Amino acid sequence: MKIKSFFPRWINHYQNLSLKWKVPLRSIVLVTATAITLSSVLIYQTIQQMQSQFETYAANITRDFANALAYPVLYRDTWKVYEFLTQLSNHDSNNNNLDLIKYKNLLILNPDMTVFASNHPDHYPLLSKPTTLPLFNQLKQLNALNRQVVRVEETETSYFAAPIVNTNEITGYFVMELDKTPLKNMFYHYWQSTLLLIILILGLLLLITFYWAKKIAQPLVTLSDCLNAKPTNRLQLQSSCQIQSSQDEIGQLIQSVQTLLATIERAAHFEREAFHQERFAALGRMAAGVAHEVNNPLGGMLNAIHNYRQCTQPNEQMLQQTLALLERGLKQIQHTVSSLLVQAKYDSRNLTCQDFEDVLSLLAKDIKTKQIKIRFQQKCAITHLNNLPAHPVRQVLINLLLNAIKASPKSSEVVLNIYEQPQQLIIEVENQGTKIPHHQLETLFEPDFKAGDTKRQGFGLWICYQLVTQLGGDITVTSEEKTTFKVILPIEEADKIRE
Amino acid sequence: MCSFGNKHKLRGYDLVSTYQRLIKWLNTLTFLTLGYSEIFLYSAHAQEEPLPPVNFAITAVAFKSDVQMLQGWRHYLEKTLGRQVNILQRSSYEEIMHLLKTKKADFAWICGYPYVKEKKNLILVATPLYKGKPLYHSVLIINRNNLKPIKNIFDLEHSILAYSDPLSNSGYLYPSYLLAKWGEQPDQFFKLLIRTYAHENSIKAVSSGLADAAFVDSYVLDVMRQKDTKVTDRIKVVTQSPLFGFPPIVASNSVSPKLIKDFRQALLKMPTSSGGKEVLKALVLDGFVVPSLSLYHSIEQMKHFVEGNVYQ
Numbered sequence: 001m002k003i004k005s006f007f008p009r010w011i012n013h014y015q016n017l018s019l020k021w022k023v024p025l026r027s028i029v030l031v032t033a034t035a036i037t038l039s040s041v042l043i044y045q046t047i048q049q050m051q052s053q054f055e056t057y058a059a060n061i062t063r064d065f066a067n068a069l070a071y072p073v074l075y076r077d078t079w080k081v082y083e084f085l086t087q088l089s090n091h092d093s094n095n096n097n098l099d100l101i102k103y104k105n106l107l108i109l110n111p112d113m114t115v116f117a118s119n120h121p122d123h124y125p126l127l128s129k130p131t132t133l134p135l136f137n138q139l140k141q142l143n144a145l146n147r148q149v150v151r152v153e154e155t156e157t158s159y160f161a162a163p164i165v166n167t168n169e170i171t172g173y174f175v176m177e178l179d180k181t182p183l184k185n186m187f188y189h190y191w192q193s194t195l196l197l198i199i200l201i202l203g204l205l206l207l208i209t210f211y212w213a214k215k216i217a218q219p220l221v222t223l224s225d226c227l228n229a230k231p232t233n234r235l236q237l238q239s240s241c242q243i244q245s246s247q248d249e250i251g252q253l254i255q256s257v258q259t260l261l262a263t264i265e266r267a268a269h270f271e272r273e274a275f276h277q278e279r280f281a282a283l284g285r286m287a288a289g290v291a292h293e294v295n296n297p298l299g300g301m302l303n304a305i306h307n308y309r310q311c312t313q314p315n316e317q318m319l320q321q322t323l324a325l326l327e328r329g330l331k332q333i334q335h336t337v338s339s340l341l342v343q344a345k346y347d348s349r350n351l352t353c354q355d356f357e358d359v360l361s362l363l364a365k366d367i368k369t370k371q372i373k374i375r376f377q378q379k380c381a382i383t384h385l386n387n388l389p390a391h392p393v394r395q396v397l398i399n400l401l402l403n404a405i406k407a408s409p410k411s412s413e414v415v416l417n418i419y420e421q422p423q424q425l426i427i428e429v430e431n432q433g434t435k436i437p438h439h440q441l442e443t444l445f446e447p448d449f450k451a452g453d454t455k456r457q458g459f460g461l462w463i464c465y466q467l468v469t470q471l472g473g474d475i476t477v478t479s480e481e482k483t484t485f486k487v488i489l490p491i492e493e494a495d496k497i498r499e
Numbered sequence: 500m501c502s503f504g505n506k507h508k509l510r511g512y513d514l515v516s517t518y519q520r521l522i523k524w525l526n527t528l529t530f531l532t533l534g535y536s537e538i539f540l541y542s543a544h545a546q547e548e549p550l551p552p553v554n555f556a557i558t559a560v561a562f563k564s565d566v567q568m569l570q571g572w573r574h575y576l577e578k579t580l581g582r583q584v585n586i587l588q589r590s591s592y593e594e595i596m597h598l599l600k601t602k603k604a605d606f607a608w609i610c611g612y613p614y615v616k617e618k619k620n621l622i623l624v625a626t627p628l629y630k631g632k633p634l635y636h637s638v639l640i641i642n643r644n645n646l647k648p649i650k651n652i653f654d655l656e657h658s659i660l661a662y663s664d665p666l667s668n669s670g671y672l673y674p675s676y677l678l679a680k681w682g683e684q685p686d687q688f689f690k691l692l693i694r695t696y697a698h699e700n701s702i703k704a705v706s707s708g709l710a711d712a713a714f715v716d717s718y719v720l721d722v723m724r725q726k727d728t729k730v731t732d733r734i735k736v737v738t739q740s741p742l743f744g745f746p747p748i749v750a751s752n753s754v755s756p757k758l759i760k761d762f763r764q765a766l767l768k769m770p771t772s773s774g775g776k777e778v779l780k781a782l783v784l785d786g787f788v789v790p791s792l793s794l795y796h797s798i799e800q801m802k803h804f805v806e807g808n809v810y811q
Contacts, residue, residue: 077694078691078693078694078709079661079693079694079695079696079700079704079709082704082707082709083700086707117709120707120708121707121708121709122644122707122708125708126659126691126693126709126710127659127690127691
């Protein structure tokens with residue numbers, strides 16, 4: 001969660017983006033990043049190299065000029081040196097090879113650090129000490145033997161100096177101030193042209209990348225579209241998916257999906273069969289139950305009729321007895337049959353919170369007998385109750401509660417929980433009775449005609465199931481330490497049912 | 500160009516052939532070293548009856564050594580004299596004087612000062628006319644931005660002085676003379692002396708701020724004012740000398756009087772001949788005149804004064 005909060009919203013948007021765009025987007029980012037990184041490194045390296053070449057070149061010409069000036073300086077020929085310096089500094093604009101070199105000031109210093117000659121005598125008058133020169137103090141470090149060149153860099157100017165040596169004696173110093181603007185301009189032009197080239201190449205690359213990446217993503221997208229169409233069998237998949245068969249991951253995936261679909265098809269087939277079998281079995285069980293229930297009174301009734309006929313002089317009393325017997329038998333059959341005819345014929349009254357209280361009052365006797373505690377957790381903030389019919393819900397509730405009371409051990413607790421979820425009313429009834437075995441759970445909502453057996457459920461849950469189903473809801477049961485019946489009733493649907 | 504090779508018709512001797520080749524090489528080498536300053540050309544006439552070439556030495560101290568102009572002048576002289584003329588250029592008067600002394604140059608255009616120094620061995624041929632007169636000034640110039648109140652040479656103590664040549668009258672002798680009158684010498688009086696090899700360079704040195712001041716030839720300054728105002732705009736004239744005799748064209752005293760006469764005539768005819776006119780125009784001169792000996796008297800006096808042999 002913490003990590004997620006770091007991501008801005010668009011990351012989430014990006015994560016939900018189709019592969020059709022995501023793959024090209026990623027590729028473009030990758031290609032662009034590579035191009036930027038490589039070109040930055042290239043530009044940086046080239047500029048560094050140019051800079052170092054420029055410095056070497058400048059240092060060399062400083063040394064060469066210092067050597068060339070050795071004799072005029074030795075002979076103190078100020079004019080010749082001045083002419084040389086002015087020609088040098090006026091020359092650069094005419095020579096393309098020296099475009100990079102733009103001299104600002106060229107100076108020859110005497111060994112005592114006074115100016116011997118300069119191309120700008122107004123800046124550096126003869127015999128003055130140019131103490132403002134940035135490398136003025138470093139000149140003393142120069143020695144005649146190694147003829148080293150010293151260099152000082154400033155933002156606009158590079159300063160180079162070399163000793164002027166004659167037979168191992170320093171006769172002066174040559175100081176060169178170079179304007180950095182041409183170098184900077186060259187860097188800028190180089191940078192600009194490289195960037196332009198890279199943008200052009202990158203544009204082309206991006207087009208190719210985009211096309212390619214889209215092509216890579218295409219089978220995946222098609223597959224996704226196919227699967228989104230929710231094909232239920234292989235035929236549908238084949239008709240909706242026009243993917244070229246291949247042996248790569250996509251091809252394997254399609255094969256897997258086909259295998260999966262085949263398995264699903266088989267499973268569905270088996271499920272349908274099992275469902276039918278189960279239904280037939282349930283019908284069989286029910287028919288057997290009904291037959292049994294009807295057969296018993298029928299047997300009694302036939303027996304009574306037989307006995308009455310055997311009697312040669314049947315009196316009134318016997319007739320009455322036989323008729324009473326027949327009546328009882330028929331009533332029993334009626335009871336049995338009517339139990340099966342659960343018909344949710346509702347009055348038009350809507351469910352209210354009061355109905356829950358009423359149900360509890362109706363069951364007060366049973367509750368008291370078994371000393372059961374009812375914990376009713378209804379929070380009657382339920383707003384949509386009036387959308388539900390009162391009668392069937394009351395009956396479901398009574399049946400479930402009776403069932404719970406019956407299943408609960410003495411002095412235990414039964415929990416009734418009624419709450420609302422979006423467009424649903426949930427009723428939960430929980431008891432602490434013994435766990436219902438798994439096999440019994442499967443047939444729990446079927447009508448049980450062996451009602452005499454106290455361990456059997458009878459018709460209560462069957463009725464519940466019928467009512468809830470007719471209301472468009474669902475009833476489930478879980479039985480572990482506690483047994484819980486959960487009824488889910490759709491609130492919106494209820495109107496339609498009543499109509 | 501391979502002039503010497505044609506003169507020697509001897510064949511079969513290795514030594515001679517080697518000598519010829521050596522001369523050829525030396526000739527080529529000289530040609531390459533000096534550029535176009537010595538150019539040998541033969542006329543058809545010269546091949547038939549070769550007269551020795553006339554060697555005319557000049558420096559760039561007093562005027563701009565424009566190759567095109569020099570070619571024109573040479574052509575004019577060759578045409579007028581009917582013989583080959585070599586123009587020898589050197590960077591200083593000292594070298595020119597050496598050429599005259601060693602007879603390598605027959606004629607030379609030199610300053611009044613070297614002339615009076617060596618006048619025993621020299622013959623005055625002609626003096627150029629500048630603004631109609633064979634006269635010029637030495638002009639003291641300083642940088643226009645110089646805010647010091649400079650009125651004459653004595654305000655320039657411990658300054659940097661540019662001068663064209665140590666044998667230049669206007670550039671060096673005159674300031675030395677002025678200082679000598681006060682018992683000073685240029686080396687001590689000035690902080691630094693910069694030799695510029697030409698008056699034009701002296702003007703540039705002052706203009707750029709390299710030197711504080713310079714004494715220059717008024718003729719050179721005038722020519723420069725017409726051609727290069729960018730330089731002359733940055734200088735101002737402080738003072739000028741009295742008039743001196745314009746740098747003359749002299750001949751070595753070993754040159755035959757006929758050749759001197761011919762050469763003089765050639766120079767004097769320049770304003771009236773088509774080739775000569777153009778040269779004079781390029782030189783910004785009016786013509787030539789045969790000077791009187793007294794023209795250089797004032798320079799000679801200054802020389803003596805500076806050298807310590809005062810006689811008046």
